[in-house]
Amino acid sequence: MEKFTQHTGVGVPLRRSNVDTDQIIPAVYLKRVTRTGFEDALFAAWRGDPAFILNQDAYSSGTVLVAGPDFGTGSSREHAVWALKDYGFKVVLSARFADIFRGNSGKQGLLAAQLAQEDIELIWKILETRPGTEITVDLESRTVTCDDVVVPLHVDDYTRWRLMEGLDDIGLTMQHTDEIADFEARRESWRPATLPAKHLPPVEIKAARPVEVELGRRPA
Amino acid sequence: MAGTLAEKVWDAHVVRRGTDGAPDLLYIDLHLVHEVTSPQAFEGLRIAGRPVRRPDLTLATEDHNTPTLDIDRPIADTTSRTQIQTLRNNAAEFGVRIHSLGDADQGIVHQVGPQLGLTQPGLTVVCGDSHTSTHGAFGALAFGIGTSEVEHVLATQTLPLAPFKTMAITVDGQLPQGATSKDIILAIIAKIGTGGGQGYVLEYRGEAIRSLSMEARMTICNMSIEAGARAGMIAPDETTFAYLKGRPHAPEGADWDAAVEYWKTLRTDDDAVFDEEVVLAAADLEPFVTWGTNPGQGLPLSANVPVPEQIADANERVAAERAIEYMGLTPGQPLREIKVDTVFIGSCTNGRIEDLRSVAKVVRGKKKADEVRVLVVPASARVRLQAEAEGLDKIFLDFGAEWRNAGCSMCLGMNPDQLTPGERSASTSNRNFEGRQGKGGRTHLVSPLVAAATAIRGTLSSYGDLGTGRPAPDGSPLSDERDLQTV
8 A cells, every 4th residue: 555644636625415335436336346447437427417526627637525524425335435546536535434434445545534514614615716726635744734724634543554654454464363363262162154054955046037017117 | 341232242352452543453253245345355365365264254145236037047247247257256266155146045145144044143244245234133243344354354354443432222112003123223314314323333222122023123233334333233132042043054052052141141231331322212103214315314204305495404405405306306295195116125124034024914915006116026045935935926926016036136226126217216225325226216215014005005105004904014924814814
């Protein structure tokens, strides 16, 4: 993971609350088996609207998303983080994040930083009054600077440290494999295991077939 | 020291205490895997040359992409086919047990774990799916994770986890006629909001919760994530033990006795303190439906679509305006007058045998409304077999419904089961986000009883609206003698 200390880039005001992960990336885009190439899927349902913020020239190269509260709710799909990163975003600022989204961001080097809602409103106004204004996000000093506004950001100490050091979790945990093995030796024998597999007798599952809809008005 | 249920399960799994702000490292007892959130995780292992540490604590099933028709033929959608084939290849390469489409144990991952008896009290359960909270119904600490975490668990069987806060949600008294566990959880989410549970593990308690079956408890825990919670739990009791006894992976003999003895300790101590407490009176609840585009935008069925001008909070007002526009509704319109095009009965929320039984009891001998299409999709192949053994399939087909193979289906429309733009559904699933069930689709979340009544009348309806004058049916098996009287 790349180290993250400070980032400066164009701010994008997204005046919506409860932007769930189905909005960030609809499920139909989750069928890929790769970890990259999701930029086109970001906010797919909204990208067709010319008025959508990312379709405006001043914001289209944005790297700091400034969103309403409860960003990233819903599905656990990490594709939401990949899509934001693939598009070019380095930072998302919001007054509240869904837990899983925030966790996924930290693992992928996307900074999900919490700001007070009143500070979000201040920054929205600046970004809307002067489209293209840059925002500087500094993890060292834990501040967000937008024009003459300097406000504090919140990110938990551990995530901040990992981002600033560019450390990946699996590598860190692998340093403790002895302790994991010790724990496994202590586990109760009756705890369930998936192998060897046990199940009811196998039975043939009949395939359902399409039925002719006689009276239904099925929208075209 | 006195502890809550969640704290007890957490403490029993700490491999290493975090220091200097680092999170605790927790051991994971059961890792469930499906095709959508795992390919990049297996790829990560392959690149790093790492094995799956504990294939014997890992189980894969195919559910999100799988078609619910013609499952004996190649999957038509090539990207879906590739993703499912990728899971099969990864399972074979890494030695992971898999239940593939067509196998009797295939189904939605959150039904497969419980029905095999793998989901047990006091376990830590994870899956790359936010509805993993379902397994909390057994008193397990169960939560959804992202793909990086899936890779982490595959490689180490552990996860570094940030500490959580605890919230008690007590539902006192008994539910009135026609109200179900789905109505309890929709009412809770409407009360605390989609962000109300952020950072918390919820524990559902109280008389109304205790009297629910395991299936009904799973419905409640399933939607904990819709309140933003890390997880939801219910302390195990005799109902839990009875559900587990005799299942394929349930402990046997002396192991069973040892397990039950431990499981009985899994309850919040009387003097334990929760960080937050919420209380609801079950008697006040009635059938609940959502009118908007997040699960917190719900109201009793007897209410009207909100009027945005009357909402004080500016953000909520804007969100309501936007939701009403997207949903094609009129402010002030009675919810009961909303006509639907499709009724979807299924998902990890309400696709279990009890859900299907209660729907069957309502629709038996009736015909669906002409203009409505009705999809019944069991949560797993075993649920489908059970329903067929009880004759439920014939009831659904006679009613005019489609009886499908198992999977996530129209809950999220990754397979061909989707709404078309503007199409409106009453859905027993868990999310009513914009486009969730298909681009431009409009979703009203409902209980199985409301879904059944809506399929008959064509407009959002409760069981009471059918005017039978009889008590609403429950999820017990159909018995001709009793149910011919009640239906």
